[in-house]
Amino acid sequence: MNSDHGKDTIVIGGGIVGISCALFLQRDGHKVTVVDPAVPGSSDQTSFGNAGSISSSSVMPTALPGIYKKLPGMLADPTGPLAIQWRYLFRLTPFLLSFLRYSSRAHVEDSGRAIAGIIHRVHDAYQILLEESGTGDLVVRNGSLKVFKTDQSFAASAFERELLEKNDCRYDVLNEDELRQLEPSLQPIFKHAIFMPDSSTALNPGKIVSRFAEHFVAKGGRIVRAEARDIEFSEGLPRTVVTSNGNLEGELIVLAAGAWSRDMARRLGSSVLLEAERGYHIMLPKPPVMPKRFITFADRKFAILPHQDGLRVTTGVEYAKVDAPPDYRRIRGMLPFAGESIRDLELDEQSIWLGRRPTLPNSVPVIGRSPKYRNVLLAFGHSHLGLTMGPATGQIIADLAAGRDPGLDLSPYRPDR
Ligand SMILES: Cc1cc2nc3c(=O)[nH]c(=O)nc-3n(C[C@H](O)[C@H](O)[C@H](O)COP(=O)(O)OP(=O)(O)OC[C@H]3O[C@@H](n4cnc5c(N)ncnc54)[C@H](O)[C@@H]3O)c2cc1C
Numbered sequence: 001m002n003s004d005h006g007k008d009t010i011v012i013g014g015g016i017v018g019i020s021c022a023l024f025l026q027r028d029g030h031k032v033t034v035v036d037p038a039v040p041g042s043s044d045q046t047s048f049g050n051a052g053s054i055s056s057s058s059v060m061p062t063a064l065p066g067i068y069k070k071l072p073g074m075l076a077d078p079t080g081p082l083a084i085q086w087r088y089l090f091r092l093t094p095f096l097l098s099f100l101r102y103s104s105r106a107h108v109e110d111s112g113r114a115i116a117g118i119i120h121r122v123h124d125a126y127q128i129l130l131e132e133s134g135t136g137d138l139v140v141r142n143g144s145l146k147v148f149k150t151d152q153s154f155a156a157s158a159f160e161r162e163l164l165e166k167n168d169c170r171y172d173v174l175n176e177d178e179l180r181q182l183e184p185s186l187q188p189i190f191k192h193a194i195f196m197p198d199s200s201t202a203l204n205p206g207k208i209v210s211r212f213a214e215h216f217v218a219k220g221g222r223i224v225r226a227e228a229r230d231i232e233f234s235e236g237l238p239r240t241v242v243t244s245n246g247n248l249e250g251e252l253i254v255l256a257a258g259a260w261s262r263d264m265a266r267r268l269g270s271s272v273l274l275e276a277e278r279g280y281h282i283m284l285p286k287p288p289v290m291p292k293r294f295i296t297f298a299d300r301k302f303a304i305l306p307h308q309d310g311l312r313v314t315t316g317v318e319y320a321k322v323d324a325p326p327d328y329r330r331i332r333g334m335l336p337f338a339g340e341s342i343r344d345l346e347l348d349e350q351s352i353w354l355g356r357r358p359t360l361p362n363s364v365p366v367i368g369r370s371p372k373y374r375n376v377l378l379a380f381g382h383s384h385l386g387l388t389m390g391p392a393t394g395q396i397i398a399d400l401a402a403g404r405d406p407g408l409d410l411s412p413y414r415p416d417r
Contacts, residue, residue, distance in 0.1 A: 016208070016387055020394030031220075041208070046258055050314070054122060056122070059169060067103045079330060116167035116169065123200070125394065147186065151191060174192070224248065229242050231264070241253065251375060254376075259322050265378065269373055272381070273361055280314065280330070280352065280354050281315075282335065283349070302338065
C-alpha cells in the first residue's frame with residue numbers, strides 16, 4: 001500500500017470535484033493548497049451553473065445503443081438534444097469515434113455499472129461535507145422526476161429502467177394523477193413519470209461550492225488564485241506546479257481541473273480523450289407554484305432546477321472546443337417547451353450561462369492514481385454527474401492517498417481503461 005498521509009498536497013482545480021478532494025484530504029491531515037484562477041463557486045466553473053441534481057439514478061451514459069441511426073436527425077434538429085460545432089469536427093473525431101464504439105449495449109451496461117458504483121456512495125459522502133460545512137440547508141432530499149408526454153416516449157425509456165433495476169437504483173412509475181399530486185407546478189400534459197426517491201436537489205450549486213471552499217479555508221486550507229501552467233520534475237517525479245503566480249511545491253498532486261484537465265493530464269503522463277460537453281442554462285423568474293425538485297422532460301431533453309434565485313432551465317449536449325464562443329440558440333429554443341410544461345411560467349430571461357462538462361467517450365470519470373507517477377492522483381471527467389459525484393470522488397482520492405481500500409474496484413475509472 002502506498003500511503004501519502006499528511007503530505008503537502010496541491011489540488012489543481014477548485015470546482016466541486018477539486019474542493020471535495022481538498023476537504024477529504026484535509027480531514028486526513030494533509031496540508032492542502034488548491035490552485036485555480038477562478039473563485040470556487042463562481043460562474044466560471046461548470047459546478048456553478050448545473051441543474052442541481054444529486055442523482056441516485058443517472059446511470060445512462062450519453063452514447064446509447066442506436067445512437068448511430070439517431071445522430072443525423074438529432075444534429076439536424078435545431079432544438080434537438082445534441083449539437084456539434086462543425087468547425088471543431090477534426091479535433092473531435094477521435095473522441096466521437098470512441099463515443100460511437102462505446103454505444104454498444106455491452107459497453108453501455110459496463111459504463112452504467114461503473115457510474116452506479118460511484119452513485120451508490122454519493123449520499124454518505126455528501127452528508128459528511130454538508131454537515132461539517134453547515135451547508136445542509138442547500139440540499140433537499142425529496143427525489144427527482146423524469147416526465148413523459150406520450151406512451152411512446154415512456155416506452156422508449158424501457159432500457160433506462162432496465163439499467164436502473166440492474167444497478168439497484170430505486171424508482172417508481174407514476175401515472176398522471178400521482179404526478180399531479182407530487183408536482184402540482186407541472187401543466188397536466190404528462191401521461192407518465194419516473195420518480196427516483198433517493199435523489200436530492202441542490203438549490204444553489206455555486207453556493208455549495210463556495211461554502212465548501214470557505215470551510216476548507218477556515219480549517220487551514222489555502223486557495224491560490226492562479227492558473228497551473230506546467231509541472232517540473234525532481235528525481236523523476238512531478239513535484240512543482242508552475243503557476244501564473246509562482247511555483248508551488250507538493251509531495252502529492254491531484255489533478256481536478258474539470259474540462260481543462262486534458263493537457264495537464266498529458267503532462268502528468270496520461271493521454272485521455274477528454275472533451276468539453278458543453279451545456280447551457282437560462283434563469284427565469286420563479287413561477288407562482290415553484291417546482292419542488294429537479295425534473296427532466298424526456299420528450300424535449302431539457303431539465304429544470306428550482307434554484308434559490310429563480311427557475312433554471314438547462315439543455316443537453318454541445319460538442320465544441322472548450323473555449324469556443326457560446327451558441328445560445330438551442331437553449332433559447334427550449335423556452336417555449338418550458339413555458340408549456342410549467343404552470344404560469346414567465347419566459348423572461350434573467351441571465352444566460354455556458355458550462356463545460358468534462359467528458360470521456362463512455363461518460364465514466366477518471367478517478368485514481370496515475371499509472372505513471374505514484375504521487376499523482378487524477379479526478380476529472382465527471383460529465384453530467386460532477387455535482388453528484390464530487391464528494392464521493394474526494395473520499396476515494398483521500399482513501400487512495402491514505403493507502404486505505406476505497407471498497408470499490410477502481411479499474412473502470414483508470415485513465416488508460
Ligand atoms: C447545463 C449543465 C447541467 C448539469 N447538471 C448537472 C446535474 O444536475 N447534476 C450533476 O451532478 N452534474 C451536472 N452537470 C455536470 C457538472 O456540473 C460537472 O460535471 C461538474 O461541475 C464538474 O466539476 P469539476 O470540478 O470537475 O469542474 P469545474 O466546476 O469546471 O471546475 C474546474 C476548475 O478547474 C479550474 N482550472 C482549469 N484549468 C486550470 C488550471 N490550468 N489551473 C488551475 N485550475 C484550473 C477551472 O478554473 C475550474 O474552476 C451539469 C453540467 C452542465 C453544463
